[in-house]
Amino acid sequence: MSLVKILYVTDVHGSETCFRKFLNALKIYKVDVGILLGDLCGKMLNPIVKQQDGTFHCSILGQHKVLKTEEELRSLEKDLASMGNYYFYTDPEEMEILKAEGKSIEGRIDERAANISLGAGKIEELFKKAVLDRMTHWMELADERLDGSGLDVFMAAGNDDLMEVDAVIDSSSSIVNADNKVVDIKGYEMITLSWSNPTPWDTERECSEEELGKKILALTSQVQNMETAIFNFHVPPHDTLLDQAPKLSDNLVPSTEKSVATGSTAVLSAIKQHQPLLGLHGHIHESKGVQKIGRTTCLNPGSEYSEGILDGVIVALKKKKVKNFMFVSG
Amino acid sequence: MSNNVEVFARKASGLTREAGMLDTTYFAIMNNAVPVSIWFVIGAYSWLPGANLTLACLITLICVVFGFAMVWGMLGGSMPRSGGSYVYNSRIIHPIIGLGVSFCNGGFVMLAWIWVLAPWVGEVGLPIMAGCLGIDTASVEYFTSGFGLYIVATIVNVSAFLVCLLGMRAYFTIQKVFVTWSLIGAIIAGVIITITSHESFVAIWNSEAAKFGSLDFNAVIKGASEQMEGIPETWNWSSTLGLLLPVTWVAIYGYIIAFIGGEVKSPRKNIFRANILNVLVCVVFLMWIGLAYQKMLGWDGIHAFAWLQEEGLEGYTVPMYVTYINLASMIVGYNKLLGFIMAGAFIVADWLWIVFSYIAFSRAAFAWGMDGLGPKWFTDISAKVNQPTKLLVVMLILSQIALTQYAWNPEVLGSISVEVLQLISVFGFTAISLMIFPFVKKANHIWNASPYKDWKILGIPTATLSGALSLIYVILLVYAYYITEAFAFMYTAWTAIYLIVWAASITWYFVWKNVRSKEGIDVTMAFKEIPPE
Numbered sequence: 009m010s011l012v013k014i015l016y017v018t019d020v021h022g023s024e025t026c027f028r029k030f031l032n033a034l035k036i037y038k039v040d041v042g043i044l045l046g047d048l049c050g051k052m053l054n055p056i057v058k059q060q061d062g063t064f065h066c067s068i069l070g071q072h073k074v075l076k077t078e079e080e081l082r083s084l085e086k087d088l089a090s091m092g093n094y095y096f097y098t099d100p101e102e103m104e105i106l107k108a109e110g111k112s113i114e115g116r117i118d119e120r121a122a123n124i125s126l127g128a129g130k131i132e133e134l135f136k137k138a139v140l141d142r143m144t145h146w147m148e149l150a151d152e153r154l155d156g157s158g159l160d161v162f163m164a165a166g167n168d169d170l171m172e173v174d175a176v177i178d179s180s181s182s183i184v185n186a187d188n189k190v191v192d193i194k195g196y197e198m199i200t201l202s203w204s205n206p207t208p209w210d211t212e213r214e215c216s217e218e219e220l221g222k223k224i225l226a227l228t229s230q231v232q233n234m235e236t237a238i239f240n241f242h243v244p245p246h247d248t249l250l251d252q253a254p255k256l257s258d259n260l261v262p263s264t265e266k267s268v269a270t271g272s273t274a275v276l277s278a279i280k281q282h283q284p285l286l287g288l289h290g291h292i293h294e295s296k297g298v299q300k301i302g303r304t305t306c307l308n309p310g311s312e313y314s315e316g317i318l319d320g321v322i323v324a325l326k327k328k329k330v331k332n333f334m335f336v337s338g
Numbered sequence: 339m340s341n342n343v344e345v346f347a348r349k350a351s352g353l354t355r356e357a358g359m360l361d362t363t364y365f366a367i368m369n370n371a372v373p374v375s376i377w378f379v380i381g382a383y384s385w386l387p388g389a390n391l392t393l394a395c396l397i398t399l400i401c402v403v404f405g406f407a408m409v410w411g412m413l414g415g416s417m418p419r420s421g422g423s424y425v426y427n428s429r430i431i432h433p434i435i436g437l438g439v440s441f442c443n444g445g446f447v448m449l450a451w452i453w454v455l456a457p458w459v460g461e462v463g464l465p466i467m468a469g470c471l472g473i474d475t476a477s478v479e480y481f482t483s484g485f486g487l488y489i490v491a492t493i494v495n496v497s498a499f500l501v502c503l504l505g506m507r508a509y510f511t512i513q514k515v516f517v518t519w520s521l522i523g524a525i526i527a528g529v530i531i532t533i534t535s536h537e538s539f540v541a542i543w544n545s546e547a548a549k550f551g552s553l554d555f556n557a558v559i560k561g562a563s564e565q566m567e568g569i570p571e572t573w574n575w576s577s578t579l580g581l582l583l584p585v586t587w588v589a590i591y592g593y594i595i596a597f598i599g600g601e602v603k604s605p606r607k608n609i610f611r612a613n614i615l616n617v618l619v620c621v622v623f624l625m626w627i628g629l630a631y632q633k634m635l636g637w638d639g640i641h642a643f644a645w646l647q648e649e650g651l652e653g654y655t656v657p658m659y660v661t662y663i664n665l666a667s668m669i670v671g672y673n674k675l676l677g678f679i680m681a682g683a684f685i686v687a688d689w690l691w692i693v694f695s696y697i698a699f700s701r702a703a704f705a706w707g708m709d710g711l712g713p714k715w716f717t718d719i720s721a722k723v724n725q726p727t728k729l730l731v732v733m734l735i736l737s738q739i740a741l742t743q744y745a746w747n748p749e750v751l752g753s754i755s756v757e758v759l760q761l762i763s764v765f766g767f768t769a770i771s772l773m774i775f776p777f778v779k780k781a782n783h784i785w786n787a788s789p790y791k792d793w794k795i796l797g798i799p800t801a802t803l804s805g806a807l808s809l810i811y812v813i814l815l816v817y818a819y820y821i822t823e824a825f826a827f828m829y830t831a832w833t834a835i836y837l838i839v840w841a842a843s844i845t846w847y848f849v850w851k852n853v854r855s856k857e858g859i860d861v862t863m864a865f866k867e868i869p870p871e
Contacts, residue, residue, distance in 0.1 A: 011858060013858075024870075025783065025870045028870040029868040029869070029870050032868050032869055032870070033868045036863075036868060037863055052345050052346070053345070053346040054345055054346075055345075055346070067345055071789065087786070087787065090783070090787070090870075091787065093345075106346070131346050134346075135346070249719050296708075297708075297719070298708075298717055298719075299719060315417065315418075315784065315787065316783050316784070316787065316870070317784075318868055322859070322863065324857075324858055324859065331857070331858070332854075332857050332858065332859050334708075334709070334710045334854075334859050334861065334863065334864055335708045335709065335864065336863050336864050337864065338868035
């Protein structure tokens with residue numbers, strides 16, 4: 009087997025800048041294979057509220073902005089998309105209705121805005137449309153940029169991603185949706201799983217450890233050669249360097265001192281049992297790192313999507329071994 | 339339901355930042371080690387006669403609040419990532435500068451802190467504790483130099499190493515207790531000194547001196563004045579400039595928030611505010627206790643007692659070190675509880691520095707390894723303790739060698755020289771980074787998302803002005819170092835060391851770049867800017 013270079017990226021969370029960088033990075037880093045694992049969807053929806061005086065108001069990064077010109081609006085849209093936020097245009101009357109629908113979670117979900125409302129009803133619809141519109145746009149962009157490039161590019165959702173996202177990835181002619189199947193990466197078998205163990209947020213794709221174990225078993229049973237296999241599982245193995253997150257109190261306030269292992273015991277067991285060549289993980293953005301579990305090299309490149317920074321890891325495989333790896337940030 | 343909803347959120351995972359503003363400020367205050375820093379500044383009157391503490395504090399306050407604190411606050415708020423100066427300088431200036439800064443700060447300076455500060459527990463901490471508990475300092479004299487000092491410094495060093503092996507959770511618990519202790523100790527000493535008049539102090543001192551047939555207050559002044567070749571009648575600029583170095587030391591080390599930038603909650607607000615708040619808290623502590631101490635001792639007294647603290651005087655026979663903590667203890671009749679709290683405050687604050695040096699070094703070296711700039715084992719993490727044990731062991735070995743040198747050839751003022759290396763390497767380059775941040779094309783997308791991009795004074799970005807002020811202050815401090823006669827004996831050696839450390843970091847970069855290149859990995863890719871368009 010000749011040298012195979014893989015760029016692995018995870019958790020871009022709707023960031024337009026990060027996705028565009030991912031497409032460009034494949035050529036700049038001179039890799040053979042690109043893998044973008046979920047989470048792909050963003051978390052925030054910013055209303056841009058048209059006022060009676062013709063100006064537009066929007067809150068971004070906790071700052072209240074007043075926009076007067078088309079140029080300012082385009083710049084705002086770009087900034088929001090870059091950090092993974094979605095937006096929609098509205099007016100004060102509609103905002104009142106949307107506010108009434110939302111469930112306040114003031115001051116505890118994100119550092120960037122003091123007052124945030126959890127989506128419900130019409131807000132959910134707006135979110136879904138924004139998410140799928142951006143995903144569709146991404147696939148169109150990927151097809152345009154990757155066509156004829158000769159690169160193998162794989163994508164899959166993560167636990168935060170809407171189920172409808174899968175169909176959008178499937179629609180791409182240049183990207184393979186790798187979720188829940190075995191794909192061949194230049195002679196290395198890769199199995200991918202978008203689901204996670206339970207989180208405090210009750211996200212789209214999470215299940216009990218037992219169910220997760222079954223999903224993993226269904227995949228591992230299809231692998232021919234574990235010695236060269238890659239486990240591309242969104243959730244990292246339990247109690248490793250790749251899954252450390254702050255402990256949350258009963259009302260979801262993060263601890264200032266105590267961290268807790270948030271990874272999956274089912275994933276850890278599978279890696280210990282099957283000892284694949286490589287484990288690629290994400291989910292916990294701040295737990296960027298590497299850990300060997302037996303012969304398996306497990307990697308989590310972390311994520312800084314909100315700053316528009318693309319974090320990834322380049323892995324060089326040769327002769328059934330992980331020849332080298334390097335974390336990159338661009 | 340709030341009436342001020344401005345953003346809608348989905349149900350999605352992602353609460354990951356943990357440290358609030360108070361936690362962050364507390365972390366910063368830890369690194370300024372208030373009780374130790376005050377002792378060091380007060381002692382400076384012996385080698386900087388005529389220094390004006392008020393002026394030095396005010397200059398520091400202005401330059402650090404509007405300079406350094408804003409440099410670290412703005413960069414930290416714009417790039418809230420763990421890694422700090424390495425991240426800022428590599429992104430804004432060049433990876434070689436980022437690595438050089440990290441090499442100096444995370445590598446050499448952290449080693450130097452252990453080298454100098456671990457022995458302080460034996461040299462200074464134990465005698466202070468003995469004096470406060472009413473025990474003759476002669477009983478701990480063995481531990482203040484030579485092999486005895488080596489034993490104490492080794493215990494301090496090894497205990498810090500072992501705490502690191504226990505993990506960050508254990509460290510943070512200990513830090514919370516010890517920083518609280520150190521602040522309470524400083525407050526107790528400050529209150530005692532503040533409420534004691536000059537006359538009362540002289541009476542207590544003379545009474546204590548009489549018990550041991552020692553020098554009374556006037557004799558201390560006379561003796562120190564003779565040894566110092568006269569105490570200046572008023573303040574002067576040269577000593578005040580020299581005093582800026584230790585006073586700045588009290589205020590600037592909150593920059594270590596940068597090391598935990600990725601863990602701070604609401605980083606765009608909290609990193610900035612905590613940097614400012616830390617400076618205010620630490621300088622206020624210093625001004626309060628320092629000026630109260632000067633009021634209690636008088637102008638001649640603060641010089642004479644600093645001399646007595648640093649150099650000793652013939653005829654002084656009271657079995658106690660003369661530090662502000664011991665004098666406060668003497669005033670309250672050597673109350674054992676208060677004495678233990680005050681003296682313990684010094685020791686625990688000093689000890690925390692040693693632990694932190696291990697943490698900072700191992701994280702910095704781990705980051706180099708992750709970028710391919712170091713041996714592969716730099717990224718090895720022990721599965722048992724979840725720590726980079728190999729790197730911790732490296733620091734243990736290097737620091738033990740350094741401690742061996744120190745125990746038999748102590749150089750207390752070495753810490754000031756380390757500060758100068760850090761000023762140039764860390765604060766100087768990072769000030770330049772902030773100064774040019776708004777104008778650097780490759781960092782344009784970060785600047786555009788920065789909450790400080792609209793902050794301007796007379797049309798000039800505040801970031802540029804703060805960076806420039808910091809750079810000017812760095813130049814002033816380095817100038818102060820080189821014109822202060824008390825530091826003269828260190829100029830040549832330390833200038834050479836600065837150059838060697840920088841040369842080593844640049845060599846390190848190119849050696850590992852070459853090694854990785856042969857393995858098919860281009861390390862420059864780790865820093866390469868990826869265009870989004």
